[in-house]
Amino acid sequence: MQAPQDAKVAMGKGMDTKFLVETPIASQLHVETLTFHGLYTRVQGLIDRSIYPKPSGIERWSMRIAVIAAIVGIVSGLWLVHWVPVSILLPITVTCLLVEIGGFAVNGVLSVLRQYQQYLQPRLSHAKEMDSEFAQWRALVGELQRFPKIEREQRLRFATALRAGMVDRMGLLYGGLQRLGPFPLIVALFVQYQAWKKGGWAGVFDVGLAGGILIFFIALLYVAAWLLISQRTRLDTYINLLEASLQGDSGSEL
Numbered sequence: 001m002q003a004p005q006d007a008k009v010a011m012g013k014g015m016d017t018k019f020l021v022e023t024p025i026a027s028q029l030h031v032e033t034l035t036f037h038g039l040y041t042r043v044q045g046l047i048d049r050s051i052y053p054k055p056s057g058i059e060r061w062s063m064r065i066a067v068i069a070a071i072v073g074i075v076s077g078l079w080l081v082h083w084v085p086v087s088i089l090l091p092i093t094v095t096c097l098l099v100e101i102g103g104f105a106v107n108g109v110l111s112v113l114r115q116y117q118q119y120l121q122p123r124l125s126h127a128k129e130m131d132s133e134f135a136q137w138r139a140l141v142g143e144l145q146r147f148p149k150i151e152r153e154q155r156l157r158f159a160t161a162l163r164a165g166m167v168d169r170m171g172l173l174y175g176g177l178q179r180l181g182p183f184p185l186i187v188a189l190f191v192q193y194q195a196w197k198k199g200g201w202a203g204v205f206d207v208g209l210a211g212g213i214l215i216f217f218i219a220l221l222y223v224a225a226w227l228l229i230s231q232r233t234r235l236d237t238y239i240n241l242l243e244a245s246l247q248g249d250s251g252s253e254l
Contacts, residue, residue: 034147034155039238042143046136051128052115059110063078066103137244144245154243163235166228174225 076089118125144152147251 013065025092034144034151036155036159036238039144039241043237043241044138045232046133046140049132049136051071051132052118059107059114062103062106062110064103066100066107067132069099071104072096073100137241140241141244144241152242152245155241156246159235159239159242163232163239166232166235170228170232174221186227 073093076084076096077093080089
C-alpha cells in the first residue's frame with residue numbers, strides 16, 4: 001500500500017512542477033531581463049506624461065475633421081472637376097472650406113486655453129518641465145540600476161556601435177543633418193519662388209516622367225530621413241540612460 005501512495009505523491013509533485021512551469025511566475029525571469037523593448041516601453045510611457053493637461057476629445061476630433069475636410073475639398077476642387085459638373089462641386093467645396101476653417105478655429109482656441117499659462121510664463125513653465133522630467137529620468141535610471149551591470153554594459157556597447165553606424169550611413173546619404181530641417185527648406189523655397197508671378201502654377205506641374213520620378217524619390221528620402229532622425233534620437237536616449245545608470249554604480253562604489 002505504501003508504493004501506490006508514493007507513486008501518487010511523485011505524480012503530484014510532477015503535476016505541481018508542470019504547473020509552476022506553465023504559470024506566469026516562471027516568465028518573470030524574461031520580464032526582469034533587460035531588453036530594448038522593455039526600455040522602449042518605459043521611455044514611451046514617460047514621454048506620454050506631462051505637467052500640462054492633455055487635449056480633450058473635442059480638440060483632437062476638431063483637428064481630424066478639419067484635415068479630412070481639407071483633403072475632400074482639395075480632391076473635389078482639383079481632380080473631380082473634370083468629371084463632375086461645377087454646379088455640384090461648388091457647394092461641396094465651399095462646405096468643406098467652412099468645416100475646415102471651423103475645425104482649425106475650434107482646435108486653436110481649445111489649444112490656447114489649455115496651454116496659455118505655458119506661454120505667459122515660458123521660463124517658469126520650462127523650469128517646471130525640467131523638474132518633472134528630471135524626476136522621471138532619475139526614477140528610470142534607478143530602475144535600470146537594478147539590472148546586472150554586465151547586461152547594461154553589453155547593451156550600451158551594442159547601442160553605441162549601432163549609433164556610430166547610423167551616423168556614418170546617414171552622413172553618406174544625406175550629408176549634414178542640419179540641412180534637413182524645416183527652416184532651410186523654407187529658405188530654399190523662398191529663394192526659388194521669390195519671383196513668382198500670378199498664374200505661374202501651370203509651370204509647376206509641367207514635369208516629365210523623369211522629373212516626376214526624381215521628385216518622388218526626393219520626397220521619399222526626405223520623409224525617410226525624418227524617420228531615421230527620430231530613431232537616432234530615441235537611440236541617444238537609450239545610450240544616455242544606460243550611461244547614467246553605470247555612472248551611478250561607479251559613484252555608489254566610491
